[in-house]
Amino acid sequence: MPIPEFRAHFDFDIRFANGGELSGTGFRLDIPSATVSTDEIGLLLVRHLGLALVDDVELRGLRIVEEPHRGSRDVTEPVAGTGTRVVDLSHPIRAGLVTYPGLPAPTITPHLTREDSRARYAPGTEFAMDVITMIGNTGTxxxxxxxxxxxxxxxxxxxxxxxxxxxxxxxxxxxxxxxxxxxxxxxxxxxxxxxxxxxxxxxxxxxxxxxxxxxxxxxxxxxxxxxxxxxxxxxxxxxxxxxxxxxxxxxxxxxxxxxxxxxxxxxxxxxxxxxxxxxxxxxxxxxxxxxxxxxxxxxxxxxxxx
The missing domain is CATH 3.50.30.50 (Putative cyclase)
Structure with a gap:
């Protein structure tokens, strides 16, 4: 099961020790869990923005929402285990697939059918060999x-x-x-x-x-x-x-x-x-x-x- 991820939604005011202020509205920030404190979110905000000499951070209208992370800096994501899973990022290729409009779709034809192969091999042994014709710009x-x-x-x-x-x-x-x-x-x-x-x-x-x-x-x-x-x-x-x-x-x-x-x-x-x-x-x-x-x-x- 995917690990739940959370983001904080808020407005903010940041005041700097050497003068000046920075404000933001409708800001969204990845957070490591739903239980982080307001102070911890303020520190994550400062690190994410790469700010120096911050004197005070005030968050307004804070809401914590379960939604996928978007890549905020310096957020440690929870790890459920030590193994890995593999995520397929490719589109399957099939005969007739239109990948890029205007380019030809692939065709798949038999070179040797299973039926024909039976005469070439020992009883109970058969193979299929096929020919695919396609432009390189096919699928992923x-x-x-x-x-x-x-x-x-x-x-x-x-x-x-x-x-x-x-x-x-x-x-x-x-x-x-x-x-x-x-x-x-x-x-x-x-x-x-x-x-x-x-x-x-x-x-x-x-x-x-x-x-x-x-x-x-x-x-x-x-x-x-x-x-x-x-x-x-x-x-x-x-x-x-x-x-x-x-x-x-x-x-x-x-x-x-x-x-x-x-x-x-x-x-x-x-x-x-x-x-x-x-x-x-x-x-x-x-x-x-x-x-x-x-x-x-x-x-x-x-x-x-x-």
């Missing part, structure tokens, strides 16, 4: 630099160390974008250390996967957001949307251009990111080592403390 897939740059590393040129067991920083952003502002900006991502991490952008758009609604109005990562992640040292960026870029921008692809140019892998069409905590998971998305190929499906998954 990874983009290597070769996808964007002719001289960039192809799938066979990627180091497994950059694909397996990466520390995952999951940004739960379902309520951080809207139809009027679909782009995920640098400011939204700047409160966490992402160096060497797989940055996973949970927008909730995967609920439309395989339906016509999936192809229009989707959230995306802005060019400025991509540049910030590069400078912050991210190893991989994944999203549960139709594209890491805005496909309605007239052909511009700044996130792909910047990330792949910097050697940062891109994974698109993730799913089930809501099942992951903001931090503490390990992410894997390794494609087959196909030479001369830039994009291919992966079985993306995360290992999470049980």
């Amino acid at each position: 897939y990874l983009d290597s630099p070769f996808h964007r740059y002719a001289q960039g590393p192809d799938l066979a040129g990627l180091s497994l160390e950059t694909l397996v067991g990466l520390r995952a920083e999951v940004f739960h952003l379902e309520d951080a974008w809207s139809a009027d502002r679909r782009g995920i900006r640098a400011e939204t991502l700047a409160d966490r250390d992402v160096r060497g991490a797989a940055v996973l952008l949970h927008t909730g758009w995967d609920r439309w996967f395989g339906r016509p609604e999936y192809g229009a109005g989707a959230p995306f990562l802005t060019g400025e957001g991509a540049q910030w992640l590069i400078e912050a040292g991210a190893a991989l960026v994944g999203i549960d949307s139709v594209n890491i870029d805005d496909t309605e921008s007239g052909g511009e692809r700044p996130a792909h251009t910047l990330l792949l140019g910097a050697g940062v892998h891109v994974v698109e069409h993730l799913t089930n990111l809501g099942a992951l905590p903001p931090g503490g998971a390990r992410f894997t998305a390794a494609p087959p080592a196909v030479a001369g190929f830039g994009t291919f499906p992966v079985r993306a998954f995360a290992e999470v403390r049980a």
